[in-house]
Amino acid sequence: MFPAANTVPASMSEPLEDYLETIYLLVQEHGFARVRDIAKARDVRAATVSISLRKLSEAGLVNYVRREYIGLTEKGEEAARRILTRHRLLTRFFQEVLGMSPHAAGQQACAMEHSLTDEAMDRMVRFFEFLGTCPSVVQAFGQCPMGVRPGDEAPCGAGSETCAKCALNHKEASMSVSRLKPGQRAVVTQITATGPLRQRLLDMGILPETTIDVERSGPGGHPLWIRCQGAQLALRRAEADCIRVRQAS
Amino acid sequence: MFPAANTVPASMSEPLEDYLETIYLLVQEHGFARVRDIAKARDVRAATVSISLRKLSEAGLVNYVRREYIGLTEKGEEAARRILTRHRLLTRFFQEVLGMSPHAAGQQACAMEHSLTDEAMDRMVRFFEFLGTCPSVVQAFGQCPMGVRPGDEAPCGAGSETCAKCALNHKEASMSVSRLKPGQRAVVTQITATGPLRQRLLDMGILPETTIDVERSGPGGHPLWIRCQGAQLALRRAEADCIRVRQAS
DNA sequence: TCATTTTGTTAGAGTTCTCTAACGATGTTC
DNA sequence: GAACATCGTTAGAGAACTCTAACAAAATGA
DSSP states (O other), X not given: OOOOXXXXXXXXXXXXXXXXXXXXXXHHHHSOOOHHHXXXXXXXXXXXXXXHHHHHHHTTSEEOOTTSOOEEOHHHHHHHHHXXXXXXXXXXXXXXXXXXOHHHHHHHHHHHTTTOOHHHHHHHHHHHXXXXXXXXXXXXXXXXXXXXXXXXXXXXXXXXXXXXXXXXXXXXXXXXXXXXXXXXXXXXXXXXXXXXXXXXXXXXXXXXXXXXXXXXXOXXXXXXXXXXXXXXXXXXXXXXXXXXXXXXX | OOXXXXXXXXXXXXXXXXXXXXXXXXXXXXXXXXXXXXXXXXXXXXXXXXHHHHHHXXXXXXXXXXXXXXXXXXXXXXXXXXXXXXXXXXXXXXXXXXXXXXXXXXXXXXXXXXXXXXXXXXXXXXXXXXXXXXXXXXXXXXXXXXXXXXXXXXXXTHHHHHHHHHHHHHHSOOEEGGGOOTTOEEEEEEEOOOHHHHHHHHHHTOOTTOEEEEEEEOSTTSOEEEEETTEEEEEOXXXXXXXXXXXXX
């Protein structure tokens, strides 16, 4: 009669995903998350948060006992990272490709992040990988009379800026992340994996143009510990081999 | 004490928008819409539809008296077209740019159409206008090893196909739709308007690559009647002047 | 330490969307 | 025209999510 604490709900509701995301960000930023902070961030009443926390706790996504500090479980962190990665990816698209202001792009991403399918995400990442090796595209759009126009609010110069990076990209040789030594920093250019392995890496937050710091690397078959978007992740050898990067600083 | 039948609700709920969309499509396809058909199309029970119709009716979007045929008001049609246009635009993006199958692209569009902001829509249309004059982009993506791959389901060949069109586009002179005579057909290449006028045209369903049939054109300041996506629309002169097309057949 | 403020919880209620079940109303068939 | 099927409506209920109001617990400060 235990309510299924081990069962991953087929799909979570949007509000619940938002709470998870909020908690993740608060913990990352301040080291802790309180009911009050969550309520403020999501613009709801504390009472509502309280109830939602119970649900998340029952779903095994949040570690929470009444009036204690709030933390995500392993599963909860994974779920939060999954949403946040979608958020980042969509924001980049609206900002860098379509030329929207960071704020507007973020808003739009917020509204869509819950419904981006795995396939669409996969394809969108491929699109960014492509942009990284074909600098002409965004550049051309940026210069196109219909692209970002002078009168537009916060043009954010995505076109030219991105393309400077891309041109570099293109010239520099890329390598597998597994070649990096602890302490080195690199920027993802491509994920060569396909299928579930690719999806797994994407959901962890490994997207093109993401910075990766290598923290520890064991010999041979041991996992490679990296830091990515503020999160510490363990990559199996097979996973690390699929991540192409260019070195950065 | 009349419940505000003239007030446009600031924003409609997603289900209500879906009902509107469904009714619009049913009327367009079969000439009429019954509760049963709507229920089937949306995969809900008739009872639910019945209740929703009352709401839509109270909002002044649907013409409906108990047990009679169901039709959209002027306002309802506008709202439905607005959503459908977003649907079409997003579908095109996922299908033609990202290379998803028509079915998957449609699904994804369904989930996002309710939250696409005016600005994002505007920018996305510009992106398509840009693609129409810079054929290299989608083409290049299609040929890129990371693009649509041999093993993929329903590649739909968007890359090459679209670009053949684009190349033509590019070479042919475009003209304003107001130059067309009744009976002529053309394909939209660009909407040169900006601001509210542009938004109005987009919401009517006037997107790049949309086919337009001219039905009636009055002299001088009279409106131009066109058919677009199955809908008959009246364009004011100022509006027609902003629509660039290439002639087709 | 006692009063005050801040923080979190519970109780109760409202909204929206959905369902099933029962019931009218309309139409069809023999 | 009676029996049957189809279609639409209403009634009643439940799931999510939210709110306000009242209360409990903890922290702060004089």
